[in-house]
Amino acid sequence: MTNLLYTDIEDALRESVRGAMERHLDPHSTTGIYDEPKPWEAKAWQSLTEELGVAGLLVPEDRGGVGAGPREAAVVLEEIGRAVAPVPYLTSSVIATQVLLELGESEHIAALAAGEATAALVLPWSARPGHWSPVQGTEPVKPVAGAVGADLLLIPVADAGGVQLHLVKAAETTVESLVSFDMTRPLAAVTPASGEVLATGDDAHRAVEAGLQAGAALLASEQYGLARSCLETTVDYVKNRIQFARPIGSFQAIKHRLADLYLEVTQAGAAARYAAATLADDDADKAVAISVAQAYCSDVAVHAAEEAVQLHGGNGMTWEYPVHLYLKRAKSSQLALGTPEKHRQDLGPLVNITT
Amino acid sequence: MSDPKTMLRQRVDELLAAYDPATVSATEFLGARFDAGLAWVHFPEGHGGLGLPQEYNEDVANWLAEAGAPEPDRSRNGIGLGMVAPTIMAIGTKEQQEKYLRPLYTCEEIWCQLFSEPGAGSDLAAVATKAVLSGDTWTVDGQKVWTSGAHHAKRAILVARTDIEVPKHAGMTYFLVDMEDPGIEVRPLRQITGEAEFNEVFLNGVKIPDADRVGETGEGWKVATTTLNNERVAIGSGADREAGHIGVLAEKWRKYPAIRSEAAYHELMHWWIEAEVTRLTGERLRQQLEVGQPGPEGSAMKLAFATQAQAITGLAIELDPDHGLLYDDWTMHRPDSTDFLGRDVGFRYLRAKGNSLEGGSSEILRNVVAERVLGLPAEQRLDKGIPFKDVPR
């Protein structure tokens, strides 16, 4: 069986990423993004890319990266989820990077790996592996994640041979910010445009598919990190909140809820880890692992955030407590790269269960 | 007098003839309706009613609706209409009934609820805001929180601590407060939705005449329970089929074939049935309650309502992901009404999160059902029989 644990190196990586997120982010300034939108938190992103160099984890050394892989990127994403960090790691360092990797591209990928540029794949954020259509016509594509503030846009355009993958400089088209449910991963409407054709036909299709697969596989780790953080914060809160002359966490009704949530979160961790591992090994079970992880972790993240709001009581309903940031990120991520319902549908035939 | 229905129909016709809803203002019409005893027919004469069974309210409402007459605005004065009025009617003095019910009904006076405090949410009996009597005037100091609509309310219901030497439930008193008192400061408290529907309210030397006390001194808990039972019924009830969130979602399903899928279909139908069954149960409860005050049974309805509101709005977001990923407006503002079904799906999802907290959380309501309806032994209480001042907080 695939190794589902973390190596010492990964533990060390986690610690540095967590430290960076704690240094450069605080919930109040993150909440501020809802009033004054920005593509990402510059300091946190700089720290990830320049100090820690994690934007290049998926990229081999000879192409300008660090030569690690999805397992390590998954650890970074767990920490990003934990901090609801407004950084384009999933969209640029995972999805767009994977598209370029698949194509053997080496110029732009080095810039992405070094954090000198960011890129986004231009498809609706609900697109999922095996179920997406290349862009038709001139209507803006929406809602696209990671496009606000990106330097490069990867636009899969429909043509007679199926797909043409265009690399378009952001300055050469229109990226209109949208009011997003989760402003920590702002969405945009992107007007299609032509640019350098990176690939056509099957090659182009395969590259986009690889990007979406990597995205779906690793989003699960972000969701797991978010869920775990909600659980920890809530456990802490109910230990300290006194009602009826005792901590509310001493009521069995609350204990049982949190014990159940612990179970879900733990299972989400295993599912996410397995998806990252099968991606790293290009394992034959990869497609199953991804659908399982997406179907499971998406709902666990939402459930954990919803429990956090509820168990924080009236405070959980306020703008002041950071809990709402988690709920908004979790609910949006549940829709990203395919809802659980769609992933269950995709999974059935893979394990020979159909209607 | 002939049967009440004929008499009521006649009164309604007279009201409509004297006050044409098309030409008079809503306030004037509602005032006239109150004076005609057609506001709430089960209240006594002189207080907006005619002392008739509650069931006739529906007939009156239907006839008036047919004529295009205005109803009092529940989205602005839900607390007044749903909680304060029944409490004043049941426990208030004659003077209070005379002074407060009419402007409450016409919505010239909006009410808010000064119950919860930072240290007293689920444990309402732990309120620490204190009221001290001197002569015939009370002076109140303390802080309230999560107070919906305090920014546009003219009046409030308040529970405050009037005796710290007795156990907590015995030392509370219930008051009616003028929100224009100079000792009251209302600060917006922004919500998960981006807007500030609720507030923090600071009370510094607020003066309340003893005439505005409801119930005896020390009986605040009992009065508050009357209010809360009414609140739970008010929040948990929706009269017509598809009146709530399920109706909004079903309409969308009918209109946009693109969002349909087989799996979602089963989920939609599941929640449709839940909503319908809750509607029927609520209706049955209302029929049982035709006379008298709602009891703890209403708690179960509010519980069901909250669960459904949250599940259905969550499903609505998932059904249309590319739309659910967006939000209509995060701008901070202070709305002057509350509409659970308003705005876009993202707002409704977030606002519904409050439904399992406001008016008693779902966990507390489960305790109410378990202990007060099913008669299960109560949770051991660490604060029982101890003077409030000695209770650990």
Ligand SMILES: Cc1cc2nc3c(=O)[nH]c(=O)nc-3n(C[C@H](O)[C@H](O)[C@H](O)COP(=O)(O)OP(=O)(O)OC[C@H]3O[C@@H](n4cnc5c(N)ncnc54)[C@H](O)[C@@H]3O)c2cc1C
């Ligand atoms: C949208 C909204 C509007 C509101 N409007 C008003 C208003 O107008 N006026 C007003 O006075 N108040 C208002 N409230 C406050 C509301 O009544 C309180 O939030 C509620 O009573 C819960 O109290 P709390 O927030 O202190 O949570 P806590 O009491 O701290 O509870 C936190 C969590 O623990 C759970 N819990 C507590 N005790 C137990 C137990 N014994 N067993 C199991 N679980 C338990 C709760 O259910 C909750 O999930 C409003 C709240 C919201 C969210």
